[in-house]
Amino acid sequence: MADLSGLHILCVPSWWPSPEQPIGGVFFTDYARAFARAGARVGVVFPDLVSLRQLRGGARASVWPRLSWESLDGIPVVRIRGWHTAFGQPARQMGRFLKWQRWGMSEYALRHGEPDVVHAMIAVPAGWACAQLDGPLSRRIVLTEETGPFSLVMDDAATAPYVRRALDAAATVVTVSEHARRDMQAHGIQRAIEVCGNPVAEAFCNRAVQARALSGPIRVLYVGRLVQEKGLREFVEVIQKHRLETCGTHRLETGATTPVEWHFAGDGPMHAALRETGDATVHLHGFCDRARVIQLVEQSDVLVHPTYGETFGQSVAEALCMGLPVVTTEGTACAEFIDEANGVLVRPRDAGSLAEGIRRATANLREGKYNRAAIAERARKRFSGDCVARAYGEWFRAAAQR
Numbered sequence: 001m002a003d004l005s006g007l008h009i010l011c012v013p014s015w016w017p018s019p020e021q022p023i024g025g026v027f028f029t030d031y032a033r034a035f036a037r038a039g040a041r042v043g044v045v046f047p048d049l050v051s052l053r054q055l056r057g058g059a060r061a062s063v064w065p066r067l068s069w070e071s072l073d074g075i076p077v078v079r080i081r082g083w084h085t086a087f088g089q090p091a092r093q094m095g096r097f098l099k100w101q102r103w104g105m106s107e108y109a110l111r112h113g114e115p116d117v118v119h120a121m122i123a124v125p126a127g128w129a130c131a132q133l134d135g136p137l138s139r140r141i142v143l144t145e146e147t148g149p150f151s152l153v154m155d156d157a158a159t160a161p162y163v164r165r166a167l168d169a170a171a172t173v174v175t176v177s178e179h180a181r182r183d184m185q186a187h188g189i190q191r192a193i194e195v196c197g198n199p200v201a202e203a204f205c206n207r208a209v210q211a212r213a214l215s216g217p218i219r220v221l222y223v224g225r226l227v228q229e230k231g232l233r234e235f236v237e238v239i240q241k242h243r244l245e246t247c248g249t250h251r252l253e254t255g256a257t258t259p260v261e262w263h264f265a266g267d268g269p270m271h272a273a274l275r276e277t278g279d280a281t282v283h284l285h286g287f288c289d290r291a292r293v294i295q296l297v298e299q300s301d302v303l304v305h306p307t308y309g310e311t312f313g314q315s316v317a318e319a320l321c322m323g324l325p326v327v328t329t330e331g332t333a334c335a336e337f338i339d340e341a342n343g344v345l346v347r348p349r350d351a352g353s354l355a356e357g358i359r360r361a362t363a364n365l366r367e368g369k370y371n372r373a374a375i376a377e378r379a380r381k382r383f384s385g386d387c388v389a390r391a392y393g394e395w396f397r398a399a400a401q402r
Contacts, residue, residue: 001038001386002038002386002389002390003393004038004039004040004389004392005039005040007035007040007041007393007397008040008041008042008112008113008117009035009040009041009042009043009115009117009118009119009396010043010044010045010108010115010117010118011028011031011032011044011045012118012119012120012129013025013044013122014121014126015028015122016029016044016046016048016079017029019059020050020054020058022289027198029072030199030200030385031119031121031388032044032072032075033072033073033075033201033385034386034388035392036073036074037385037386038390038393040389041112041115043075043077043112043115044075044077044078045077045078045080045101045105045108047097047101047125047129048079048081048082049096049100050084052084052085061081061083062081062082065080065103066080066081066082067079067103067104068081076108078107080100080103080104082100084096089158090124090156090159091158094124094125094162097125097129101130114137116140116400117137118133118137118140118141119141119144119392119396120142120166121143122144122145123145123147123153123162123167124153124159124162124163124166125162127143127169127170128162128163128165128166130166131166131168131169139169139399139402140171140400141170141399142170142171142172142174142392143166143167143170143172143174144176145167145174145175145184146175146176146180146198146311146312148309148310148311148333149311150183150184150187151183154187154188164189171395171402172194172399175195175311176195176196176197176311176312177197177311177333177336178333179310179311179332179333179335180195180311180312180333181193183311194391196392197312197317197382198317198383198388199387199388200314200318200384200385201290202384203290203294204294204297204318204321205321205383207322209373209376212298212299212372214301214365214366216259217258217259217261218258218301218302218362219263219299219300219302220262220300220301221263221264221297221302221304221324222235222262222263222264222265222303222304223266223288223303223318224266226264226268226269226274228269229308230306230307231305231306231307231329231348231349231354232273232274232306233270233273234306234350235354236274236277237351238351238354238355238358239274239277239282241351258362258366260281260362261281261283262281262282262283263285263300264285265285265287265288265292265293265296266286266287266288267286267287293318294322297319297322301324301325301362301365302325302326302343302358302362303315303325303326304326304354304357305327306329306354307328307329307332308329308332308348308349309331310329310333311333313332313334316334317337317382320375320379321376321383321384322372323372323374323376323379324372325343325344325361325364325365325370325372325375326338326344327343327344327345327346327357327358329345329346329347330346330347332348337379341370341371341374342375342378342379343361344357344360344361344364345357
């Protein structure tokens with residue numbers, strides 16, 4: 001069991017769930033919960049800059065920023081919320097984030113005292129703003145960076161200096177996969193970078209894992225945004241054009257047919273293309289909260305995540321922690337988690353390879369090659385909140401001594 005007792009950690013996320021984006025930065029809440037369960041005193045300060053573009057979606061905020069106190073399972077959260085537009089100028093966003101952060105941290109300290117260390121989540125804007133703090137806290141920053149691809153911030157001449165300042169100032173920089181570390185290094189980041197995956201929520205790691213009887217169709221599950229860059233175009237092609245390999249008429253070595261059901265949890269631009277397949281085996285569940293995702297994972301036989309590029313792959317880690325084998329793509333961070341014991345790797349942007357990967361996974365399922373309990377046990381040793389808190393505990397204690 002990780003032991004962070006005696007540490008007072010203040011988390012400053014770049015994103016946090018909001019009324020308009022209930023799952024925005026939701027994995028950052030898992031960090032805070034994991035640290036608190038490990039015995040640390042934890043608080044959160046979040047400058048909630050609401051873009052004017054969100055007006056169309058019905059967002060509500062005041063012209064002048066307002067500070068409010070919230071609670072995340074007993075963890076105090078200071079939210080400073082108001083309308084904001086940067087007019088395309090990163091300096092405006094950074095300046096406002098910093099101003100609101102200082103306000104929030106001042107109010108937090110009055111009620112809860114000064115923290116020992118700051119956990120900045122993403123280099124811009126949170127990491128950069130934390131680097132501007134006064135006193136010892138400016139040297140006691142552990143920064144988690146998982147922008148993907150990293151070129152999004154480094155190829156922007158106006159943003160890159162803020163990123164470099166954030167990374168240079170942090171006592172420790174952590175990223176979430178070897179893939180992400182190589183990406184950062186390829187863009188000129190020369191300092192030491194630690195690797196530790198995102199924590200998987202306790203709800204995924206505490207479930208009893210049971211084998212599912214394969215008495216009916218193979219249930220294939222996708223969880224995430226329904227967008228082309230997640231491989232949904234190839235997914236549609238598999239459903240439409242590769243029925244012989246995957247949709248109920250192909251024959252395995254036993255000669256038995258294997259019907260397949262396709263289940264999609266999420267929403268996005270590719271929703272219409274999936275609906276227009278007209279295939280009765282396609283089930284579109286729309287946006288799902290965690291409780292519903294967990295239910296779908298328990299009812300499924302394999303997760304398919306044919307992404308073009310991934311810095312981590314939260315849905316893949318969550319599925320593995322519940323014992324679900326995974327079909328995902330080579331050359332992404334997700335590939336670091338997959339071998340013959342828990343899934344199949346396929347080529348990105350290749351519907352034929354995806355169809356063959358799903359066929360192989362269904363064959364493995366029928367032949368009993370996947371042990372769900374063993375898959376879950378192995379993944380939980382890597383992604384559970386306790387394991388992540390144990391790794392961060394070392395970095396937090398070292399930073400607190402600076």
